Every structure is written in C-alpha cells, then in structure tokens.
Amino acid sequence: MAGKFINLVLKVWRQKGPKDAGAFSEYQAKNVSADASFLEMLDAVNEDLVNKGDEPIAFDHDCREGICGACGFVVDGEAHGPQKSTTVCQLHMRNFSDGAVLTIEPFRAQAFPVLKDLMVDRSSFDRIIKSGGYISTNTGNAVDANAILIPKPDADEAMSSATCIGCGACVASCKNASAALFTSAKISHMALLPQGQIERKDRALRMVAAMDAEGFGSCTATGACEAACPKDISLTNIARMNREFMVANLTKQPKHKDGGAG
C-alpha cells in the first residue's frame, strides 16, 4: 500500500463570493499518495496555487476525523464522494484510480447559499436546532443520573439518531433539498428518551416549522439522504418525525393565558 502515487484532473467549482456567478476551473493533482485523504490531496493543490500567487480553493473542514461535520462537498455527483458512510475528510485516495477526472462542487440547496468556492452557509441548521432541538433543564436542576432508567434498546436507538454530525449531505443529495433527515434525527433522539417527553409535541411542531421557514424542500421519501449520510442516519427517523408531527398536531392543547401565575 505504501509508495503508491496517482495523478488526477480536478474540475473544481470556483466562486469568489455569494454574488459571483461561479464556474469550473481545471487543476492537475500530481503525485498524490494513495494514503492521503481527499482533503490532503486538496491541501497539496492549494499549496501549489499559493506558491503561484493564486488564491487557494476554499472549503470548510476542521477535525478531519469525520465527526465535526464541517467538511462536505460533492465529488462526481455524490455528497462526500463515492465511499459509503464516509465524510470527504475520511475518504482516502486509494479509492481512486490513476488518471481519473473528478468534478468537485459545493452542496447545492436554496437554504445553503454558497459563500466561496466549496464553502456554503449552513446556519439554517443552527436555527432549526434553536427552535426546540433541546431539553429545557437549567443547570443545577438535575436528579441523580441513575434515577432516570432507560431501557438499553431505547438508549441505543436514541444514540443512533444523535450521531448526526449536521454536515448537510442529506440536503445536498435530495432532489428536493429537504432537511427532513437532519431535523428528524434530532426529533427522534429526544422523542425516544424519557427526558424528552415533556416538550415532545412542541418540539416536533416548532422544528418542522423552522425547517420549512428556512426554504428546505419537502420529503418525498426517495431515500437519497440515507444513502449519502456519512453516519448512516436511518430513514426511520423521518417516519418517526412524521408521526410525531401528526400526533402533535392532532392533540395540541390550548395555551392557558393565566397559566404562568404563581
């Protein structure tokens, strides 16, 4: 495995800023180690660009361990590239063959405006979380941790939903640019746990409303999101969100004006 090197041609989306039209530019990536990650390959291309006095290709990235969710763009039409269950920072060049031509472009969605090159603005995700993606418990109010018993299967299922890294690949791979997988993962995580019950209905209603307000499309259950998700977040979450949303709508309780006295 060591010592193998490949050459690639990259067609990369370059866009100076949010208002620029943008276009593809072609670059050569030479002598790329098969053991390098995709982003390390781009680092080397960027180093060459800087040495020539050109602006490097801008892309978001941080932990490079597949957990922070900062990285993400489209490689040959696939969010995070061809390897299943893998963020682009964990995609290694041994998955590509010598001489390949790769097209690299940003996640495309109305709710993810392009900032520069491959960087997009995903703050819409933060605003969805802000709209109820939490359990309201002030510091100091907690009971002993083992006073809340949770069946292991429920805890495991909640954990599987909670592993979403918020990268946006689900949106980018959806023909409707829907954020249903992202939103449902958080709604599911909390609906599955006893701690999440008190605000369960309100959470489902508010988060779905926030998702719609951001301009994400509707879910038509094609499953493209699940296939592209680097963390294998399951479509079951979307089914659960739909159920949560429906139940919440059907059983909404009126707010009492005098409820806050005391």
Added chain:
Amino acid sequence: MSVKLDSKIPSGSIEDKWTKHKFDSKLVNPANKRKHTVIVVGTGLAGAGAAASLGELGYKVKAFCVHESPRRAHSVAAQGGINAAKNYQNDGDSVHRLFYDTVKGGDFRSREANVHRLAEVSTNIIDQMVAQGVPFAREYGGTLSNRSFGGAQVSRTFYARGQTGQQLLLGTYSEMMRQVDTGNVELHTRREMLDVVVIDGKARGIIVRNLLTGEVESHEADAVVIASGGYSNVFFLSTNAMNCAVTAAWKAHKRGAYFANPCYTQIHPTCIPVHGDNQSKLTLMSESLRNDGRVWVPKAVGDKRHPAEIPEIERDYYLERVYPSFGNLAPRDVASRQAKYRCDEGRGVNEAGQAVYLDFADSIKRLGEDKISERYGNLFEMYEKITGENPYKRPMMIYPAPHYTMGGLWVDYNLESTIPGLFVAGEANFSDLGANRLGASALMQGLADGYFVLPYTLGNYLGGTKLDKVATNHDAFKSAEDGVKKEINKMMSIKGARSADSIHKELGHIMWEYCGMGRNDAGLKTALEKIPKLKEEFWNNLRIPGNSNDLNVELEKAGRVADFIELGELMCRDALERKESCGGHFREEFQVDGEAKRDDENFCHVAAWEYTGDNKAEVRHKEELEFENVHLATRSYK
C-alpha cells in the same frame, strides 16, 4: 509591572472549600443580571457550557467562535469518555479517590483545591448531561454503563460509544441554542478573537475579525471568558482539528494574562502513525481501546514478520511486563514514553520503525467480534478508512502524537487570569491537570468550568466590582482595532515566497524534535536558536494571496502561525528552565530507570510567564504548590 500571583484558594478543609466559597461569593440579583454582558470566546464544552448556564441565569451573553457553527468545536472529537466519581460500580470510587488519582496522574503539579472541586462537581456533570438527553451507554437494567481509563483502578468513565465528546458537545450546544432562542445568548460565528480590550485595568471587550467579510469588529462587555482550547497544533501534526489555535489565548497573554506551564504537553500513546510528508493531521485511537487491546512489539530487534507469524513467546507485551498492576492501562505519558523506548531499541513495527501493535485478538477470542464491534465499532471503521487495514484481522499499528496541552493561561481559584475580569475555562487555562492529564478528564474539566464554576465566580466578580459603562467608541477599542489592522496589513504586505503552512510545518518539526516526548538542555537551546530565525523568515518571506477584506483562509492560517511561533519559543524556554521531569515534561537528564524524576525541592511550583514586549524575554513568576491532603510521592504504576 509585575502582578503578585495570588491563587485565592479559600481557607478551610479541602472538602469544604468550594461550598464555603460559593456561600461567600457575592450575588447579583435577577434584575441586575440582565444589565450585565459577558463575552464568551469559544463554544466547546467550556465555552458553550458557560454561555448556556450564564444565559439561564439571565446574563446577556455574546458567544463567539471561528467555526460556521458552534457545534463544530473540537470537543466534538473526544472519543472515549468522561470521568465522574459516582461509584455506580461499587468498586471503591469516591470524590477523594478521583481527586487523588487526578493529582497523582498530574504528577503532583496541579493545585489541590482546584482538583478537589473538579472531583466534587464531576457527579453533577453526569446528572446534568443525562437530564439534557445525552444518550450515554446503558446496561440492560437501564442504569448507566462505565468503562476503565488509564491511571485508575476503578471503572468511573461514562461513555457514548466512541463518540462521547460529540454527544456531550451536542448536548451543550443544544442548551446554548435554547438560550439563543430565549434571546439571552447572541451568537457570533466565523469570528476570530484578535485582541482583548483592557480599560482601567479590567477586561472590557474584544476585537474580532469577521472571517467572511474581513471586517474588524469591537464588542464590549463587563467580563470576558476565553474558552478557546489548547495549543497542540504548535507541533503542526497533532490530533487537534485544523482550526485549533493558540491565538485567542496568546493575544490575551500579550495584553497581560500570564501563561502558565507552557511546556506541559500531552503526547497521546495511541494514534495512527505518520504516513507521509503531506499529512495534515494525526488521528487518535481512543484510550478506551486499551481496555481490551494489548500493546506489544516483537522481542527481537528488526523482526519484520507478519504479526500473526510471531509466536506468543517472541512477543514483548511491554506495558504488562513493566507495569504489572496497571498493565495496558498505564497513564498516557508513561505509555507514550515506553512506546518511544521500544522504537528507539529498533523494535518498531512499521516501515519507518515508528509504531507498536495494539492487538485485540485475545479479546475477540474471549468476547467475540460482535462485542468488540459494539464497544469500538466506529473506531475500528475509522482505522480501516485511514490505513486500509482491518483491525479485526491484523493488530492496529499505533504511535504517540501530540494531543492535549495542560499548560495555558494562568488562572486563580476563580478561573480569573492576571487581567481582572478576564476568565479562562477548559483546556485554555492551566489549572487542574498538572503535568499530565488522565484519560476522560478533559471533558470533565471543560464542563466543570463552564457549567459549575464560572456561573458562581463570574457572579462574584460582577457583584463585587464597580464597572463603569463603556462603549466601543472608547479610545482603548479604537487603538486595539488599529493594532489588529496594522498586524493584518503587515502580514499581507510581505508578499514573500512561502505559504503559512510550509512555515508551520517547519515549526512543527523543530518542536517535535526538541520539545516533544524527550527534551534536553542542548536540544532546547538548539530550538531556541532556530525559532527566532523562523520568526524572521515568517515576517520576511510569507506569502498570502488575495486580500484582507474578504474571506481569506491563508490570512487566517498566517495569523495563527505567527502566534504559534511565539508560543513555541516560550514553550522551549519553559522546558529549559524546568530542570526536572514531571508528567508529560520529560527532561532526559532527570530520570530513574526511564521514569520521570521530579525535583520537589526546587520545582514544586507553577511557572507563569509574563509578556514584556515584542522580542523581549518573558519574565518567569512562580506560584508555589502546597500539598496538604496528598502526600508528595514518586508516581508509580508498577
């Protein structure tokens, strides 16, 4: 002007100090809380925890991060777990034992009172995180699970698969977003702190650069919290995320906050080895793997056989051999040094001879592949993605890598720096973990500082300090803004030939070679000759394409590298002055049989460095450490 270092440790017995201190602290009444603004820089566990808790209390909080979303903070990458003295396993744990283990683990170079408080609030942290919906691992009866970590003989580590940091960070982020929802926390993403503004001797605001527009902005407040993480990226290659930097802490240092024990860095024993020149970072394989993995090298020098072909009798399970009572769970500094010794002996197992095996074969035989996959599946997958090797079939190859920094801005018991009103939390401060951090303690410290310490100590400051109203049109803001712009323009105008990364890599090589796992007088002196030359190279030959009033990644990198160079020099000076070995600071001249040899007579103190001006030598101050509850002993895990 020099400040006397007063740790402000409360009087009374160690068990009562924190309770007493909370009672003695001044309070701010609810109507007055909303008149106070607090700036929090960084949104990891410490920063987001502080922002959430202060927001709940009713303070106006402005939270800043360099990321596009606060959920990206590097706490997210912590894998193995978080310690708490719950004694749920009935195995003899207690607050006192966690306190003792942490003081000993830190090689008796931390402040007793701080560590005890950390151990006390550790139990509240688990309660709080569970209440927030963090899906920790559970047993079939519904109770919480625990695992063991290095340097402890009890199972006190709580975990969420191999993604504990992610789950704690997302929980903390959610609570902070709840306060954004209430309007008490105002979020400023993609902002990098480039200066602290000090007015009448107190921290009253910060200067940030908007990373999207390049605009330099001023923000005022009644107090500032820095929770910007550690500085392992001074080594270029480390387990830290790419955006981790010392910049916020370093700018505060240059404004008057002392920097303590910069030479205390942690080299983590189990990381994926370096594979080539273009590598951008190193990846950690959680310490939790040492619960079920056995570390070994061949007994014979230069044995290049496939590991499966090396019979048991020809293997050296060196941690089990050297440390029979802790075995593979020896603490990080100790395990890293032993790996280095084996490789120095010529018994390393990869092509470069810089790796040892971490072998799961026995555990797979004992527990089955399913059980191992349930415990560590995501780590095994990550290993395979990076190396192309299947660790179920062939032992992992691992090697030590820079991971965490125990040094940081000096703070007193209130987490307040030498600049009044400037508080420092989490990895960015120096306080609790001494010269070596035990596994699963970083998450604990970040959350303790943010959720359980700062809400009290900041309240005490705000309640007891006369603070005149200030606005960002104050001269101090103008001159700080000018200083920031001047430095940016200076870097942009060099127009030399070298990228920031290439200079950063060179710095990393110097630091790893001379201030890494082993340090000595001659090497450190060499580094202290090389670093100023590199600094000169930076300021004369740097190249940043593009311009500064735009999104400019190269400019961001360059600013961080400039600060790392200055920090690197201070680290080497600190390491040179500390003529003893302790924890992660291993001076080769001071050892007994390969173990660290402390000098309690001369070095039982915190070294806190005072910045005295550009290109002037920093001044070393001492805070003597007193041990009243723990006997100063030679640390042994044998």
